[in-house]
Amino acid sequence: xxxxxxxxxxxxxxxxxxxxxxxxxxxxxxxxxxxxxxxxxxxxxxxxxxxxxxxxxxxxxxxxxxxxxxxxxxxxxxxxxxxxxxxxxxxxxxxxxxxxxxxxxxxxxxxxxxxxxxxxxxxxxxxxxxxxxxxxxxxxxxxxxxxxxxxxxxxxxxxxxxxxxxxxxxxxxxxxxxxxxxxxxxxxxxxxxxxxxxxxxxxxxxxxxxxxxxxxxxxxxxxxxxxxxxxxxxxxxxxxxxxxxxxxxxxxxxxxxxxxxxxxxxxxxxxxxxxxxxxxxxxxxxxxxxxxxxxxxxxxxxxxxxxxxxxxxxxxxxxxxxxxxxxxxxxxxxxxxxxxxxxxxxxxxxxxxxxxxxxxxxxxxxxxxxxxxxxxxxxxxxxxxxxxxxxxxxxxxxxxxxxxxxxxxxxxxxxxxxxxxxxxxxxxxxxxxxxxxxxxxxxxxx
Amino acid sequence: xxxxxxxxxxxxxxxxxxxxxxxxxxxxxxxxxxxxxxxxxxxxxxxxxxxxxxxxxxxxxxxxxxxxxxxxxxxxxxxxxxxxxxxxxxxxxxxxxxxxxxxxxxxxxxxxxxxxxxxxxxxxxxxxxxxxxxxxxxxxxxxxxxxxxxxxxxxxxxxxxxxxxxxxxxxxxxxxxxxxxxxxxxxxxxxxxxxxxxxxxxxxxxxxxxxxxxxxxxxxxxxxxxxxxxxxxxxxxxxxxxxxxxxxxxxxxxxxxxxxxxxxxxxxxxxxxxxxxxxxxxxxxxxxxxxxxxxxxxxxxxxxxxxxxxxxxxxxxxxxxxxxxxxxxxxxxxxxxxxxxxxxxxxxxxxxxx
Numbered sequence: 001x002x003x004x005x006x007x008x009x010x011x012x013x014x015x016x017x018x019x020x021x022x023x024x025x026x027x028x029x030x031x032x033x034x035x036x037x038x039x040x041x042x043x044x045x046x047x048x049x050x051x052x053x054x055x056x057x058x059x060x061x062x063x064x065x066x067x068x069x070x071x072x073x074x075x076x077x078x079x080x081x082x083x084x085x086x087x088x089x090x091x092x093x094x095x096x097x098x099x100x101x102x103x104x105x106x107x108x109x110x111x112x113x114x115x116x117x118x119x120x121x122x123x124x125x126x127x128x129x130x131x132x133x134x135x136x137x138x139x140x141x142x143x144x145x146x147x148x149x150x151x152x153x154x155x156x157x158x159x160x161x162x163x164x165x166x167x168x169x170x171x172x173x174x175x176x177x178x179x180x181x182x183x184x185x186x187x188x189x190x191x192x193x194x195x196x197x198x199x200x201x202x203x204x205x206x207x208x209x210x211x212x213x214x215x216x217x218x219x220x221x222x223x224x225x226x227x228x229x230x231x232x233x234x235x236x237x238x239x240x241x242x243x244x245x246x247x248x249x250x251x252x253x254x255x256x257x258x259x260x261x262x263x264x265x266x267x268x269x270x271x272x273x274x275x276x277x278x279x280x281x282x283x284x285x286x287x288x289x290x291x292x293x294x295x296x297x298x299x300x301x302x303x304x305x306x307x308x309x310x311x312x313x314x315x316x317x318x319x320x321x322x323x324x325x326x327x328x329x330x331x332x333x334x335x336x337x338x339x340x341x342x343x344x345x346x347x348x349x350x351x352x353x354x355x356x357x358x359x360x361x362x363x364x365x366x367x368x369x370x371x372x373x374x375x376x377x378x379x380x381x382x383x384x385x386x387x388x389x390x391x392x393x394x395x396x397x398x399x400x401x402x403x404x405x406x407x408x409x410x411x412x413x414x415x416x417x418x419x420x421x422x423x424x425x426x427x428x429x430x431x432x433x434x435x436x437x438x439x440x441x442x443x444x445x446x
Numbered sequence: 447x448x449x450x451x452x453x454x455x456x457x458x459x460x461x462x463x464x465x466x467x468x469x470x471x472x473x474x475x476x477x478x479x480x481x482x483x484x485x486x487x488x489x490x491x492x493x494x495x496x497x498x499x500x501x502x503x504x505x506x507x508x509x510x511x512x513x514x515x516x517x518x519x520x521x522x523x524x525x526x527x528x529x530x531x532x533x534x535x536x537x538x539x540x541x542x543x544x545x546x547x548x549x550x551x552x553x554x555x556x557x558x559x560x561x562x563x564x565x566x567x568x569x570x571x572x573x574x575x576x577x578x579x580x581x582x583x584x585x586x587x588x589x590x591x592x593x594x595x596x597x598x599x600x601x602x603x604x605x606x607x608x609x610x611x612x613x614x615x616x617x618x619x620x621x622x623x624x625x626x627x628x629x630x631x632x633x634x635x636x637x638x639x640x641x642x643x644x645x646x647x648x649x650x651x652x653x654x655x656x657x658x659x660x661x662x663x664x665x666x667x668x669x670x671x672x673x674x675x676x677x678x679x680x681x682x683x684x685x686x687x688x689x690x691x692x693x694x695x696x697x698x699x700x701x702x703x704x705x706x707x708x709x710x711x712x713x714x715x716x717x718x719x720x721x722x723x724x725x726x727x728x729x730x731x732x733x734x735x736x737x738x739x740x741x742x743x744x745x746x747x748x749x750x751x752x753x754x755x756x757x758x759x760x761x762x763x764x765x766x767x768x769x770x771x772x773x774x775x776x777x778x779x780x781x782x783x784x785x786x787x788x789x790x791x792x793x794x795x796x797x798x799x800x
Contacts, residue, residue: 033455109485140504141586148512155488155516162481181517201586 012039055275097264104165114269117156131325142203164261172257176248189367190232207292214296224373229289236281243344282336293325466493
């Protein structure tokens with residue numbers, strides 16, 4: 001059995017197979033697919049809890065924050081202090097409500113639309129890493145996959161708008177479609193900037209290349225990434241349909257927009273999808289610009305607890321470092337969600353033409369300008385804050401080639417400046433390392 | 447043990463996705479409601495992307511999701527919802543249409559089957575299944591490099607001749623992006639709302655003062671027509687000279703004799719000058735036609751084309767006197783037109799153009 005350093009899916013599968021093999025004997029071989037199914041089930045269970053429990057907490061948070069911003073208290077009674085069980089009470093109320101389908105609705109599409117929205121929001125979590133290597137699927141093109149899947153959420157909204165058989169819903173659905181399709185352009189341009197600087201679309205690689213002091217975070221890489229991170233956040237707020245861009249459900253004009261005709265549990269699915277997407281885009285912002293699961297000061301690297309590159313044996317301290325990374329990541333993503341709530345209860349809703357103007361006249365040119373700027377900065381190797389930061393355990397801003405993170409180690413005297421080449425971010429599939437590539441090419445040249 | 451070993455999970459997953467894709471594709475055909483068709487099409491295309499992910503082609507799978515499932519279907523739904531009339535919302539298919547569709551569909555299916563089975567390496571199972579790993583999925587970098595002109599998977603090609611052909615897809619990539627840019631500009635142009643407001647204003651103006659927009663004064667018409675003729679003549683001369691230079695050895699017709707007289711003056715010009723000048727003259731004619739269509743930007747374009755001509759002639763090493771002759775002939779109708787447009791009582795013709 002392979003030593004399990006990281007909680008990759010294959011490792012979990014091997015763990016299950018090992019248990020089953022001991023319990024049932026030769027019925028279950030060690031490489032059985034049963035373990036993979038169980039491992040997939042565990043991942044699904046964990047992720048669905050992130051979305052559902054996350055929505056539970058964020059809705060409560062939203063009500064508290066809205067209350068504070070409007071000089072109220074928000075929920076105070078349910079569940080003792082702070083009204084922390086308020087969302088659960090809401091949930092029970094929603095479950096108890098009658099599930100109504102309007103007479104003019106297209107019954108099949110009307111019933112399926114909330115699940116389409118929720119499923120696309122949930123599917124995007126498949127590629128989201130929560131710590132170094134801790135992703136349900138460490139997809140090679142993770143960033144791209146998340147953007148592609150997140151764009152499908154609008155499909156559920158359009159279907160809901162169309163199938164409700166109501167003018168309000170149709171207006172809301174069409175507004176949402178126009179808005180999301182437009183904002184996919186600047187958000188794609190913004191995401192290209194970190195991908196360009198790091199040289200990989202793998203989210204684990206992007207996050208891990210920012211390990212070390214906070215000066216390694218991509219938002220501090222140069223002025224252009226600093227600007228583009230704000231553009232990204234604006235577009236992210238718009239693409240998950242939050243105020244001030246929540247035209248699809250503009251209460252003052254469209255009753256409730258695309259979910260006017262929905263009630264009960266189906267209605268709440270839309271909200272779970274919305275809060276899930278909020279957390280997702282905030283987490284993406286954390287990985288792309290704010291160092292991902294790496295804290296501002298690499299405490300666990302200084303203590304020597306964290307897994308070093310190429311380390312494959314499991315250790316308790318490494319596990320603790322990974323869990324701390326998860327907490328770090330969730331904290332950063334929650335901060336992003338909080339800012340979104342703050343924005344929602346502060347700014348008035350934009351008109352549709354203002355939304356389009358923001359996208360096409362401001363966000364797209366800004367993102368394109370920053371893209372070119374960051375490219376020139378990287379090409380010329382101009383100074384970045386991480387050039388002046390103290391060299392913490394060799395964690396300068398990492399160079400990445402083809403998903404292999406190269407870290408410049410502090411050079412020993414008289415030695416060749418050889419990069420420490422290990423497949424640290426590959427998880428448990430790491431038969432090929434950069435050093436083997438280099439040595440093989442050297443042999444070939446000799 | 448037999449049971450567990452007998453089931454190949456990859457085949458099972460493949461069957462599941464393939465069944466989903468095919469089943470929803472059939473559902474698309476069977477449904478008469480057009481929005482439900484779009485929904486089933488999404489599911490079918492999504493299952494196809496699942497097949498790609500299963501095969502380890504993560505980049506292509508994500509592409510499939512982004513382009514087909516996301517972009518195309520959102521556009522499709524826009525089109526369906528904005529254009530759907532009652533008779534399209536639920537479509538009735540006649541028998542003849544069924545027969546035709548079945549014919550076309552089965553022909554395509556046969557072609558696909560033939561193509562699929564004629565690929566040698568797809569017919570036999572891969573020998574070493576255990577060597578299949580996640581590394582097969584790392585295809586995004588080679589694809590990206592191939593699109594920017596380097597086929598990293600063909601660097602080992604032994605034949606020099608073949609390797610030159612493996613230079614990647616930069617050219618089609620650029621062509622497609624230019625095509626998309628043109629489509630974007632066209633869409634933006636058509637979606638402009640100000641344009642209609644402007645036209646309405648002009649039409650109201652036409653009602654108030656019909657003569658302002660009526661048949662243009664004969665002087666301007668004459669200027670345009672003479673410009674067209676001069677330019678046509680020059681273009682014909684240019685192309686004639688270019689063609690006869692190519693076929694000088696064989697023919698000694700009247701045209702090439704005439705050209706032989708002026709050849710010493712033209713000989714010093716670079717080879718590219720004649721075709722470029724000819725194209726610019728054609729552009730000139732086009733611009734004149736645009737001016738005839740009462741558009742201001744035609745005049746601006748005329749001036750720009752003339753400046754381009756001057757640049758081309760100046761940089762070609764032509765005999766200065768000949769260059770001046772060319773330039774004056776090209777400039778004359780433009781100058782005449784501008785004078786005609788801007789002279790006369792106010793409001794001048796220029797001010798009245800769109």
